[in-house]
Amino acid sequence: MPDRDAETENAATTVAAGEPASAASRRPTVPAARRYPGAARAPGAWPRWAQRLVIAVPAVTAFAVGGYQIGRPSLWRDEAYTKDAIDRSFGRIFTLMGHQDAVHGAYYLLMHAVAAAIGTSATALRFPSLCAMAMAAAFTAATGRRAAALAAGAGERASVPALTGLASGLVFATAPYVTYYAQTARSYAIVTMFAAIASYLLLRAYPDGRWRWWAPYGAAVALTGLFNAFGLLILAAHGTTLLLTSPRGLAGTGRRAGRIPLRWLAAGAAAVIVLGPLLRAIYAERKQTAWLLKPDVQTVDALIGHFAGSRLLILPVAVLALCGIAAACLADRWRPLNPAAIALPWLVVPAVILLAASYLRPVYNQRYVEFCLPALAILVGAGLVGLVRLGWYLKTSRPPRAWLPGAAAAVAVIAVAVMLVAPQRAIRQPSARPDNLRLASAIVAANERPGDVVFYIPVNMRVLGTGYPAPFGGLRDIARALSPIASGTLTGTEVSNPAVLKSRFTDVNRVWVVTGNANGTFPVPSTSVDKEKLALLTGMHVVHRWRAGDVMLTLYGR
Numbered sequence: 001m002p003d004r005d006a007e008t009e010n011a012a013t014t015v016a017a018g019e020p021a022s023a024a025s026r027r028p029t030v031p032a033a034r035r036y037p038g039a040a041r042a043p044g045a046w047p048r049w050a051q052r053l054v055i056a057v058p059a060v061t062a063f064a065v066g067g068y069q070i071g072r073p074s075l076w077r078d079e080a081y082t083k084d085a086i087d088r089s090f091g092r093i094f095t096l097m098g099h100q101d102a103v104h105g106a107y108y109l110l111m112h113a114v115a116a117a118i119g120t121s122a123t124a125l126r127f128p129s130l131c132a133m134a135m136a137a138a139f140t141a142a143t144g145r146r147a148a149a150l151a152a153g154a155g156e157r158a159s160v161p162a163l164t165g166l167a168s169g170l171v172f173a174t175a176p177y178v179t180y181y182a183q184t185a186r187s188y189a190i191v192t193m194f195a196a197i198a199s200y201l202l203l204r205a206y207p208d209g210r211w212r213w214w215a216p217y218g219a220a221v222a223l224t225g226l227f228n229a230f231g232l233l234i235l236a237a238h239g240t241t242l243l244l245t246s247p248r249g250l251a252g253t254g255r256r257a258g259r260i261p262l263r264w265l266a267a268g269a270a271a272v273i274v275l276g277p278l279l280r281a282i283y284a285e286r287k288q289t290a291w292l293l294k295p296d297v298q299t300v301d302a303l304i305g306h307f308a309g310s311r312l313l314i315l316p317v318a319v320l321a322l323c324g325i326a327a328a329c330l331a332d333r334w335r336p337l338n339p340a341a342i343a344l345p346w347l348v349v350p351a352v353i354l355l356a357a358s359y360l361r362p363v364y365n366q367r368y369v370e371f372c373l374p375a376l377a378i379l380v381g382a383g384l385v386g387l388v389r390l391g392w393y394l395k396t397s398r399p400p401r402a403w404l405p406g407a408a409a410a411v412a413v414i415a416v417a418v419m420l421v422a423p424q425r426a427i428r429q430p431s432a433r434p435d436n437l438r439l440a441s442a443i444v445a446a447n448e449r450p451g452d453v454v455f456y457i458p459v460n461m462r463v464l465g466t467g468y469p470a471p472f473g474g475l476r477d478i479a480r481a482l483s484p485i486a487s488g489t490l491t492g493t494e495v496s497n498p499a500v501l502k503s504r505f506t507d508v509n510r511v512w513v514v515t516g517n518a519n520g521t522f523p524v525p526s527t528s529v530d531k532e533k534l535a536l537l538t539g540m541h542v543v544h545r546w547r548a549g550d551v552m553l554t555l556y557g558r
Contacts, residue, residue, distance in 0.1 A: 071121065093108050144378045510543070515554075
């Protein structure tokens with residue numbers, strides 16, 4: 001958990017105007033309570049037990065919201081990949097990583113251990129993601145509180161940092177797509193957790209300047225990249241934060257290259273170097289992202305709606321985020337560090353880099369920047385508290401109008417809470433996932449007969465039968481050459497010679513064709529074996545066709 005001390009006990013000291021940096025570096029280290037006015041608990045500051053609630057309440061809320069009906073939605077194909085991979089031994093997972101999915105290798109190894117302890121039901125597979133999102137909510141609150149404390153000026157109310165942290169954490173905990181990824185058996189929630197931890201540690205290390213904070217910061221960045229290589233883009237976001245802020249006013253004594261601490265460069269470089277072998281393996285498997293497309297206007301529009309939680313929430317979330325930025329620029333005067341200075345680059349920079357790079361070679365998917373969701377929560381939380389701070393200001397300057405900003409903040413909270421109900425409910429519906437593998441399995445179980453053959457078109461559609469595999473195990477997969485385990489791949493391999501497939505097509509009266517196109521159309525075969533599959537269906541008729549999300553099951557008979 002984050003440091004137990006109140007964040008108001010950790011604000012940075014200000015270097016006197018005109019004082020040489022070398023002189024500041026020779027100052028003796030003094031207790032935080034003597035370095036700056038906000039160190040000792042000011043009147044109105046929350047007691048330590050209440051400061052702990054700033055962290056605990058968002059974490060518990062995220063766990064409760066994300067845990068509600070966590071097992072209700074069916075596993076979908078990405079989660080089926082997880083289930084299939086972690087059923088293997090550690091050695092076979094490493095073998096798999098040498099052929100496919102090295103980017104998720106660390107997650108598979110972790111989940112293999114988890115599955116051994118609690119099983120592979122939908123609830124069990126998603127439980128680590130739920131715990132990770134609860135931790136991410138705690139560190140989102142801690143980061144918002146810490147940033148607000150560092151920005152607090154003389155005369156600022158001592159409750160502002162705690163309120164900012166609490167609001168940030170609760171906004172994150174109740175965001176619809178935080179719930180979505182908390183209920184998804186993939187690595188994205190864990191990446192978000194480590195990104196939030198790294199951002200919090202940056203706010204500890206940058207003012208302090210000592211390795212006691214930079215070393216764990218580097219470890220957190222490395223873990224972010226370990227669970228998804230695109231998580232290393234958090235370094236670009238943090239570098240932007242350091243460039244946009246000034247070392248003036250910070251107590252750190254470390255050496256700097258301009259505004260960039262050399263120890264930050266060392267910590268970031270160490271994280272990348274440690275991950276070097278993994279990054280090389282991921283690059284060698286870059287063909288796995290060949291399905292991605294170049295972004296367009298609709299891509300950006302979908303990202304905005306994704307982060308807001310729904311199209312209805314875009315406007316209120318955007319307004320509150322802009323209020324958070326305005327509070328940083330006006331009330332905080334963009335001091336060395338503040339909520340917007342840490343959150344705005346975190347929100348924008350990784351997405352911009354991936355979108356821009358995708359015009360050369362598509363690498364963007366909104367899942368890859370999901371670790372930026374805490375940044376939006378911090379901006380929205382800072383915006384809500386900014387409205388409250390405006391009310392405090394009006395109370396002293398223009399008392400008759402003091403209630404307006406507070407009322408606006410209350411209305412915003414109530415309105416957003418009401419608008420969250422429908423997206424939160426939708427997240428738990430079968431339609432929230434691309435595939436309904438549970439329904440597909442039930443359809444096969446209810447209609448299969450002994451001797452039925454199955455064709456997967458293309459071969460990677462075999463994953464659609466691994467989420468709930470029992471019924472599919474009764475179908476004859478005559479196109480298979482090697483199983484997933486024998487081939488060290490996720491889906492296994494198929495025969496390469498159409499004549500071999502034709503020779504196996506004997507005594508066949510019924511064939512299941514399993515496909516999974518998002519547009520709901522039958523796939524166009526691209527390999528000679530897939531073309532032979534369709535040729536073998538000549539003379540057969542469609543008995544029935546079912547849809548289970550993007551999954552299409554077509555039963556052919558004679």
